[in-house]
Amino acid sequence: MTLLELLIALALAGVIFLGIFHVSTIAGKQIHVYIERYNAYSQIGYALDDMALRMPSASKIKTPFTQSGALETIHAMRFIGASDPYHVVPYEGDTDYRYRVRNGAGEDGALVLEVMDGSNIEKAEILVEGKFRPRVSFIRHGEQHDAEPDFMTVVIEVFCDKSKAIGLPEKLVKAEGIRFWFVDVVQPQ
Amino acid sequence: MKNAKGLSLIEILVVLIITGLIAACVSAAVIGGYYMLKQAEHKSRAMSITHVKLQEYLSHSFDNLQPGQESGNESNISNAFVETQDNTYFNWTVFIDQDKTMGANRVPYKNVTVETKYSEVDPQGKAVNTRTIRLSNVVPYPLIHILSRKSQAPFPDGKYEAPRTDLRYYPGMKEEEYNWAGILDGAKVLDFNYAVPKDLIIMYNLAISYDTDHPPDPDETVMTRCRIDNGGTEGIITRTPIRSQVFINNILQVGNVGAGPHTVHIEWCHESDNAGVKVWLRAYDVTVVAVEYKDNP
Numbered sequence A: 001m002t003l004l005e006l007l008i009a010l011a012l013a014g015v016i017f018l019g020i021f022h023v024s025t026i027a028g029k030q031i032h033v034y035i036e037r038y039n040a041y042s043q044i045g046y047a048l049d050d051m052a053l054r055m056p057s058a059s060k061i062k063t064p065f066t067q068s069g070a071l072e073t074i075h076a077m078r079f080i081g082a083s084d085p086y087h088v089v090p091y092e093g094d095t096d097y098r099y100r101v102r103n104g105a106g107e108d109g110a111l112v113l114e115v116m117d118g119s120n121i122e123k124a125e126i127l128v129e130g131k132f133r134p135r136v137s138f139i140r141h142g143e144q145h146d147a148e149p150d151f152m153t154v155v156i157e158v159f160c161d162k163s164k165a166i167g168l169p170e171k172l173v174k175a176e177g178i179r180f181w182f183v184d185v186v187q188p189q
Numbered sequence B: 001m002k003n004a005k006g007l008s009l010i011e012i013l014v015v016l017i018i019t020g021l022i023a024a025c026v027s028a029a030v031i032g033g034y035y036m037l038k039q040a041e042h043k044s045r046a047m048s049i050t051h052v053k054l055q056e057y058l059s060h061s062f063d064n065l066q067p068g069q070e071s072g073n074e075s076n077i078s079n080a081f082v083e084t085q086d087n088t089y090f091n092w093t094v095f096i097d098q099d100k101t102m103g104a105n106r107v108p109y110k111n112v113t114v115e116t117k118y119s120e121v122d123p124q125g126k127a128v129n130t131r132t133i134r135l136s137n138v139v140p141y142p143l144i145h146i147l148s149r150k151s152q153a154p155f156p157d158g159k160y161e162a163p164r165t166d167l168r169y170y171p172g173m174k175e176e177e178y179n180w181a182g183i184l185d186g187a188k189v190l191d192f193n194y195a196v197p198k199d200l201i202i203m204y205n206l207a208i209s210y211d212t213d214h215p216p217d218p219d220e221t222v223m224t225r226c227r228i229d230n231g232g233t234e235g236i237i238t239r240t241p242i243r244s245q246v247f248i249n250n251i252l253q254v255g256n257v258g259a260g261p262h263t264v265h266i267e268w269c270h271e272s273d274n275a276g277v278k279v280w281l282r283a284y285d286v287t288v289v290a291v292e293y294k295d296n297p
Helices: A003-057 A161-166 B009-058 B079-083
Strands: A072-074 A077-082 A094-101 A111-117 A120-128 A135-140 A151-159 A171-179 B068-073 B091-100 B108-121 B127-140 B144-150 B190-194 B198-210 B221-228 B233-241 B247-257 B260-271 B279-292
Touching (some): A003 A120, B009 B091, B190 B279, B198 B221
Antiparallel strands (some): B091 B108, B198 B247, B198 B279, B221 B233
């Protein structure tokens, strides 16, 4: 092998190995981002399923929409619902539930389901982790959209910070349409 | 030098080509994985939009769902969908049509179908396929209907007067001896038109008054009855002493009332041989609970 041949071989090998390194780095990042996005979607799906399960048995809305005819969005929902959503008995074993994002001072930013006792939080379950910076919107479309008064749309947005590294949008969104049982979610003050 | 052991240029090139091929496959998998992820996310997004719209339309009552179609895009659901748009756009269409079940009763239902269409792009950014997510469900004809009518304010004395029959009641009294008339000016108090045969529970309450200058005898009564269309008396005829009971209540059941328009008549008559005694209607309310008739309950 001549020196020239050796140099050509080294240069080509360098380029190929650089390519392999680059591709494997991207693949590694991709796998990491995919897992993170899958995790985020699973958590959003879990949160929406939880809401779709508990809210139809709501017997009283404690954080109501206030504008009967208009499009209105609120970011926390407190209601009296069945303690066991699989066994709904009106006004028996009721529980005070609250969905909110813990975004107060010193809080972790997670979307949680809280069981309330007056102003005390008895129990809290994390539905979407704070690292995804979740936002929840309970939207009532109002009468101009011909929406029924017991219907609302819940939209959950989260952020996957690493997604931008592989050219995917950071924000993930999922929505669910939810109906209440016998409660009009609009209670004008 | 010619006999020295080592790799020839050809061997190195072969190794490099093989390595290059492997790298190309890996990068194809990486790029392919990216687009497969995008496809899965688009499908999930389309499903989310479709499901929200389906739930929204299923929340409408049977009568509020008008056959036809309506369409829109993801911005109608939330601005969050607009903020996260890539170059794929989602358009939903809701189709509502009415149909009937098979069988004797032919129960109507409304079929709600939501379609969300979006165009998928290939790695070069060209739209290649229009994808459609379609979900359907039905809103059935209600099993129970409730109809109600009542007087808005007490009627003034003399507005609606009970027709008088000279005969005092006796068992086996003939139809023409009662002198029945509707409690209001027209014969009917309310009408209904259901798409399927119904079993009815009819409840009515009447409040009456009389001319205190010419009070009825203590044993004078007012009789009431209910009829559907021009049929015979349904349930029982009430016979209520006027002076001691100025409220009259009756509950009756009517089975298997056919589909189509019908009228409910509440009629009354006042048994008195004294023409000076007047009995008037003060107020009324009528409630009809109509439950779907079943051949084999």
